[in-house]
Amino acid sequence: MSALKIGEISKPRFEFRTFGQDFSAAAERMARLSNPVPEKVWHRESDEIYIMSRTNDLNNTKIRDGKMDVKSYVQTVDGLEQWDPKLKAEFPISRAQLVEEIFPAFMVELPELTQNQYSFDEFIAIIDAHADLQAVKIHKQRFGYMVNDTICEVANVLVNGAKIVSINSESTELEDIQKTIKDVQLEGVENINYLQAIKRVIGMKNMPLAN
Structure with a gap:
């Protein structure tokens, strides 16, 4: 089996992720146990927008650098979630792609779309006007x-x-x-994906984070 490399496309990965206020002990163990990694992933920062839908926990939609990515939940095995890239889109986005792919991923009522294509600002305006959708600004x-x-x-x-x-x-x-979960001492900590974490923070879901 070839080793997994950061930044490479592979078959759908399984993932453990959690969110809270403080994971400093686990983070220190992770850093000490880590093999050397490429310098480009030592430290990265990005501004993104996630589109939250009250009726959807199966498709994860984010916008970064003017491009939209949608990942879809596949399955959970032994408490680990598997997600698979579903689609990529760039602005301006066509009405056809909004109707056929993007709004079905949100699992909400389709708004009236009168234009043939939509810029980023026009798309966000549609999201802001929709009762079941919310655009959330994320800095990582x-x-x-x-x-x-x-x-x-x-x-x-x-x-x-x-x-x-x-x-x-x-x-x-x-x-x-x-x-890895055992080695960094995160056993028993809830697996929380980005969709769930953001919904909890913005009050769309009434649940706490892991700590």
């Missing part, structure tokens, strides 16, 4: 590691300005993630 400060051949990360995340912390391990191999 990410620190990359590699533990047990799994792609790992510690991230400081701002959700509309509210700071939370994320830590994760992902791989195509379940056993490698389970070992």
